[in-house]
Amino acid sequence: MKQTSVNILKYILKRLAILTIRRFEPEVIAITGSVGKTSAKEAIFAVLKDHFRIRAASESFNNELGVPLAILGNWKAIGRPLIFFWLKVVLISFLRLILLPKRFYPKMLILEYGAQKPGDIKYLLEIGSPKIGVITAIGKIPVHVEYYEDIAAVAKEKTRLIENLTTSNFAILNFDDELAAAMAEKTRAKTMTFGFGEGANMRITNFENRSEDGRPYGISFKLEYEGSFVPVVLVGVFGEAHAYAGAIAALIGIIYGLNLVESAEYFSAHYRPAKRRMNLTAGVKETYIIDDSYNASPLSMEKALKVLKDLKGGRKIAVLGDMLELGRYSIEAHEGIGKIVAETADILVAIGPRGKFISEGAKNKGMHGSKILNFDTAEEAAKTVEQIIRKGDVILVKASRAMELDKVVEEIKSV
Structure with missing residues (x-):
């Protein structure tokens, strides 16, 4: 219009x-x-x-x-x-x-x-x-x-x-x-x-x-x-x-x-939680998806990563994308999230141009480069995520809505 x-x-x-x-x-x-x-x-x-x-x-x-x-x-x-x-x-x-x-x-x-x-x-x-x-x-x-x-x-x-x-x-x-x-x-x-x-x-x-x-x-x-x-x-x-x-x-x-x-x-x-807000979804290969793909801010990202850390299961995989509309605070915020990822997740899949700062933060905090994967879009990441996950993995998926990380969820969820 x-x-x-x-x-x-x-x-x-x-x-x-x-x-x-x-x-x-x-x-x-x-x-x-x-x-x-x-x-x-x-x-x-x-x-x-x-x-x-x-x-x-x-x-x-x-x-x-x-x-x-x-x-x-x-x-x-x-x-x-x-x-x-x-x-x-x-x-x-x-x-x-x-x-x-x-x-x-x-x-x-x-x-x-x-x-x-x-x-x-x-x-x-x-x-x-x-x-x-x-x-x-x-x-x-x-x-x-x-x-x-x-x-x-x-x-x-x-x-x-x-x-x-x-x-x-x-x-x-x-x-x-x-x-x-x-x-x-x-x-x-x-x-x-x-x-x-x-x-x-x-x-x-x-x-x-x-x-x-x-x-x-x-x-x-x-x-x-x-x-x-x-x-x-x-x-x-x-x-x-x-x-x-x-x-x-x-x-x-x-x-x-x-x-x-x-x-x-x-x-x-x-209480009926809204969709894609820290909901548990069954994944392929008997994995567990924590779907928080609706939106993201630094505060909600920190809270979501705390959940990933707390939960028992197999490997912890963080599939994270850009947090938008942060202006001059954007680099600082994304690098800060990366530092938390290094202490929380076994594998980081970072998506989007700002996602690269999450990767840098994780690497600077000691996460090995072989455990970090970078992609430009959700579509590019989805197939790789489906390939790397295995039985028992707990997968957190989160980013701002415009990043469309729900596409990753749709790719890896159990039908």
Whole structure:
């Protein structure tokens, strides 16, 4: 679509979304952060869906087009051809605005607010101001920092989500993330924190990436709130991000009148992790794939490599590609990941122009050159990865979405 057409569409969708919020008056739970937004959204939905009429945005609808789309209807994906899809959205949204009885619209909306560039959060807040604002994490080198002056500017943009909350609203902050935790001073809302650190309102303890009988299994952890503990086990997913998501959801469950046990039970029963976010997939040759190919930032890459290190099995193979939109921090970030790989993986398969810096970091940290393979694209790497893997290997696949490392997963997964 031409930019003029996109701007016109954005204006129309924004107006329709604002009018929809005004007419139906849903409570908005808005989530922002450099990582973990979609997992948090799915976790909150899992805890609340049996208790309220609620809608969670499909896909990662978190920008100037996606957020209005989530408000206007339960659209699962953007259809083709684009012109007919958007015409249908506008027409149906207009008719709903006029004809739909208020009782049929969701009481709550769970929305992701992305901050790819300065001004994005302000734009989205003009559409829907939340009752609850969630900051998942910022990280030392956040994603999209390429479009900001510096890391502090990224944090400042995300802080906008909670700056104008009132004393009757809630700000849910990551206790373990220094920049996120500091945002408590920037809001009048009731502040609640989650994390592993002692002092978090919802504390995660006894976390483990579990293997059983030498095979990757899932995760287990406990949630602690005001002296009470409850255990949680999730099968087929890995990483602290899912524990963070559960802690966020449990806090919001408590805000809406559930107790800790109820929140944890609904989370365990109904949580459906989004695809390609630390999911376990069966690989060919009786291998185990940890599919985290949806996206990547330095923080999420570090966490994923920790999972690879923790899991029992055969050889550890890291198939890693570029982390995009890091600007002047890119070389430093990729080399830093390479150093972690050298202490984590038996084999590194690096993909993309920035992937070469991962290789350099690994080599400089002592990883032998014979254990490092470099490729320009996912297509080139896929066949070689299929050839080198063997029974019992645990394979982590991760990069920014544009690198298309899902193609590697498709090549090596068991049919």
